[in-house]
Amino acid sequence: MRIIVAGGDGFCGWPTALYLSKQGHDVTIVDNLARRKIDNELHSNSVTPIASLEDRVAKWKEKTGKTIKTFIGDLNHYDFLCEVFRQVEPEAFVHFAEQRSAPYSMIDREHAVYTQSNNVIGNLNVLYAIKELAPECHLIKLGTMGEYGTPNIDIEEGYLEVEHKGRKDVVPYPKQPGSFYHLSKVHDSHNIMFACKVWGIRATDLNQGVVYGLHTEETEMDEQLVNRVDYDGVYGTALNRFITQAAIGHDLTVYGSGGQTRAFLNIEDTVRCVEIAAENPADRGEFRVFNQFTEWFSVQELAEKVQKVAAEENFNVELSHLDNPRVEAEDHYYHAVNTKLRDLGLEPHLLTDEVLRDILRTVVAHKDRIIKDNVLPSISWK
Amino acid sequence: MRIIVAGGDGFCGWPTALYLSKQGHDVTIVDNLARRKIDNELHSNSVTPIASLEDRVAKWKEKTGKTIKTFIGDLNHYDFLCEVFRQVEPEAFVHFAEQRSAPYSMIDREHAVYTQSNNVIGNLNVLYAIKELAPECHLIKLGTMGEYGTPNIDIEEGYLEVEHKGRKDVVPYPKQPGSFYHLSKVHDSHNIMFACKVWGIRATDLNQGVVYGLHTEETEMDEQLVNRVDYDGVYGTALNRFITQAAIGHDLTVYGSGGQTRAFLNIEDTVRCVEIAAENPADRGEFRVFNQFTEWFSVQELAEKVQKVAAEENFNVELSHLDNPRVEAEDHYYHAVNTKLRDLGLEPHLLTDEVLRDILRTVVAHKDRIIKDNVLPSISWK
Numbered sequence: 197m198r199i200i201v202a203g204g205d206g207f208c209g210w211p212t213a214l215y216l217s218k219q220g221h222d223v224t225i226v227d228n229l230a231r232r233k234i235d236n237e238l239h240s241n242s243v244t245p246i247a248s249l250e251d252r253v254a255k256w257k258e259k260t261g262k263t264i265k266t267f268i269g270d271l272n273h274y275d276f277l278c279e280v281f282r283q284v285e286p287e288a289f290v291h292f293a294e295q296r297s298a299p300y301s302m303i304d305r306e307h308a309v310y311t312q313s314n315n316v317i318g319n320l321n322v323l324y325a326i327k328e329l330a331p332e333c334h335l336i337k338l339g340t341m342g343e344y345g346t347p348n349i350d351i352e353e354g355y356l357e358v359e360h361k362g363r364k365d366v367v368p369y370p371k372q373p374g375s376f377y378h379l380s381k382v383h384d385s386h387n388i389m390f391a392c393k394v395w396g397i398r399a400t401d402l403n404q405g406v407v408y409g410l411h412t413e414e415t416e417m418d419e420q421l422v423n424r425v426d427y428d429g430v431y432g433t434a435l436n437r438f439i440t441q442a443a444i445g446h447d448l449t450v451y452g453s454g455g456q457t458r459a460f461l462n463i464e465d466t467v468r469c470v471e472i473a474a475e476n477p478a479d480r481g482e483f484r485v486f487n488q489f490t491e492w493f494s495v496q497e498l499a500e501k502v503q504k505v506a507a508e509e510n511f512n513v514e515l516s517h518l519d520n521p522r523v524e525a526e527d528h529y530y531h532a533v534n535t536k537l538r539d540l541g542l543e544p545h546l547l548t549d550e551v552l553r554d555i556l557r558t559v560v561a562h563k564d565r566i567i568k569d570n571v572l573p574s575i576s577w578k
Numbered sequence: 579m580r581i582i583v584a585g586g587d588g589f590c591g592w593p594t595a596l597y598l599s600k601q602g603h604d605v606t607i608v609d610n611l612a613r614r615k616i617d618n619e620l621h622s623n624s625v626t627p628i629a630s631l632e633d634r635v636a637k638w639k640e641k642t643g644k645t646i647k648t649f650i651g652d653l654n655h656y657d658f659l660c661e662v663f664r665q666v667e668p669e670a671f672v673h674f675a676e677q678r679s680a681p682y683s684m685i686d687r688e689h690a691v692y693t694q695s696n697n698v699i700g701n702l703n704v705l706y707a708i709k710e711l712a713p714e715c716h717l718i719k720l721g722t723m724g725e726y727g728t729p730n731i732d733i734e735e736g737y738l739e740v741e742h743k744g745r746k747d748v749v750p751y752p753k754q755p756g757s758f759y760h761l762s763k764v765h766d767s768h769n770i771m772f773a774c775k776v777w778g779i780r781a782t783d784l785n786q787g788v789v790y791g792l793h794t795e796e797t798e799m800d801e802q803l804v805n806r807v808d809y810d811g812v813y814g815t816a817l818n819r820f821i822t823q824a825a826i827g828h829d830l831t832v833y834g835s836g837g838q839t840r841a842f843l844n845i846e847d848t849v850r851c852v853e854i855a856a857e858n859p860a861d862r863g864e865f866r867v868f869n870q871f872t873e874w875f876s877v878q879e880l881a882e883k884v885q886k887v888a889a890e891e892n893f894n895v896e897l898s899h900l901d902n903p904r905v906e907a908e909d910h911y912y913h914a915v916n917t918k919l920r921d922l923g924l925e926p927h928l929l930t931d932e933v934l935r936d937i938l939r940t941v942v943a944h945k946d947r948i949i950k951d952n953v954l955p956s957i958s959w960k
Contacts, residue, residue, distance in 0.1 A: 374772070
């Protein structure tokens with residue numbers, strides 16, 4: 197299948213591109229390299245030293261004989277996007293190419309505006325490109341479980357059956373996102389649903405949990421194929437951040453009481469979920485929503501898991517509770533449905549001690565690269 | 579009260595600015611004059627000849643002794659917006675300043691992108707300006723009943739009580755908007771709700787029905803104060819469009835079967851609803867939603883009402899049914915709640931034959947200004 201992976205130089209996009217290429221798909225990466233530029237802006241880095249995109253795909257070719265084409269450019273430039281569509285004639289468009297950090301979107305007005313404009317307009321352009329140039333192309337869009345917030349009822353996969361004043365309907369699941377970033381994904385979901393309805397576009401919205409881990413079978417094939425690992429207070433996701441703190445002997449800093457429960461998955465499941473979506477495309481006009489996660493934990497539980505494994509590896513660290521820089525409920529109901537990807541064949545990699553140990557050892561191996569000033573939160577929601 | 583009316587040169591904004599000024603409020607208009615520029619772009623016009631904003635406010639001063647300050651500029655220019663906030667120190671910010679035509683947003687990609695970018699980013703800027711410069715200022719934001727779409731259950735005012743799998747919650751009412759314009763308003767609503775939660779902003783979202791009419795007591799005080807009346811297939815709302823067709827002896831063109839039911843209100847109620855919201859501000863942190871309409875009709879009923887009154891005035895016209903240029907249900911349930919504004923004192927002006935006759939006579943008086951090519955729909959959703 198001819199597949200475009202937009203954002204294919206990023207944390208989720210890169211291993212996904214490799215995995216799909218390995219499975220025999222004809223993969224094209226589109227990326228504006230924004231994530232690398234933001235590293236410069238924030239004076240942050242990946243724990244693992246990552247090669248340039250050019251070197252990455254050259255190494256992949258050398259190792260596997262497989263070609264991944266690359267286009268460096270921005271989805272917000274519609275002429276560029278159309279040219280990519282004309283050359284590739286994609287059958288699936290996997291869309292990771294959005295600003296993906298909630299704290300980054302909350303830095304100030306300019307970062308909020310950048311996040312919503314970049315994400316919403318880029319995605320609108322993708323919808324128009326599919327409509328105009330590749331109407332059969334299946335849009336596989338990365339959303340987030342954070343779109344739902346933490347309602348006091350079960351979180352369903354995109355839709356909710358409602359009975360109200362004696363009448364029934366199935367409606368889009370009401371969203372209560374918690375940052376301008378999460379809001380941008382909600383805006384995207386609404387725009388995509390509408391495009392499916394009026395233009396008959398086929399789309400799958402993958403509401404992904406918090407991703408942890410770094411390796412996949414493919415990224416481990418060579419040092420130059422290694423995935424990035426973010427650990428800073430802006431781009432680092434909770435688990436990777438705790439592991440990095442453990443590696444440098446820093447307290448594991450839990451925001452508030454740590455009672456916030458979130459859905460998680462391993463990067464190895466991310467790549468498989470995208471494959472499952474691609475191999476089982478949505479129908480023309482269908483707006484399909486999958487909740488893409490395998491387990492859920494409170495932030496406190498997560499920190500305790502890391503603390504235990506770290507101690508076994510002789511990194512003894514304490515948990516400490518910081519004033520929560522976010523505005524969010526710390527004690528809430530959480531129960532989310534995730535059966536659709538399982539029904540299509542996903543076999544979860546769960547968060548075992550071995551998985552934690554493997555990430556920890558990788559981080560320790562690159563310990564000297566860690567910028568200690570970056571491990572604490574620096575951005576407040578207020 | 580110091581009130582900014584953003585979009586105060588437009589169809590709803592102008593009569594609102596006059597009305598609030600008349601009530602003794604200190605009114606400032608902010609407008610980028612986009613609506614006048616779009617007239618040029620679309621080769622369209624107002625049936626009534628409207629004066630420049632400068633002449634309008636000069637005439638208002640002459641007639642009433644009251645000053646309405648004006649700032650010509652764009653909410654998307656944050657420095658400009660901040661300067662306005664610093665000079666005015668607003669206690670209420672009435673936000674009409676968005677691209678408001680569904681067909682315009684559906685012309686092509688560029689118009690969709692313009693609509694969402696202009697509306698969403700402009701509104702984000704307003705939220706930041708309130709947060710940073712006037713935290714007590716009450717945001718009165720114009721939304722639309724079209725945010726809800728046509729669900730098979732009753733439409734409530736912003737929130738829905740849900741019982742699901744034995745648990746209960748009150749959630750944001752699920753939205754199913756029908757154009758990129760309507761989507762932009764949904765995005766705004768989500769952004770505002772979040773800003774209320776994290777920054778304690780006070781906001782009222784007025785989900786307004788389709789507005790008809792043109793005169794208010796204030797706009798009738800002088801020819802130079804007259805309001806604009808749009809009748810074209812892009813900016814004309816259903817009722818004003820039918821009346822204009824009747825005035826030139828054109829068939830009243832109903833889209834599809836005409837079974838689409840929509841909520842309506844008179845422009846005289848628009849101005850009063852805004853006053854009610856301003857005089858009863860939302861609490862700090864409260865995201866309050868009012869459904870701002872007084873009656874609902876199917877498009878077919880509306881056309882028949884116009885046909886009857888037109889015949890009495892010796893304009894005999896037929897109804898004709900066009901292929902629906904929109905993608906929308908033509909036969910659906912519709913029942914929407916609108917008690918909150920009534921409870922606060924709104925006394926509706928209903929759609930009587932007299933009201934129709936008055937609009938028709940005004941249009942007939944300016945009949946020579948009507949560009950006949952513009953009365954049919956020119957933009958398809960597909």
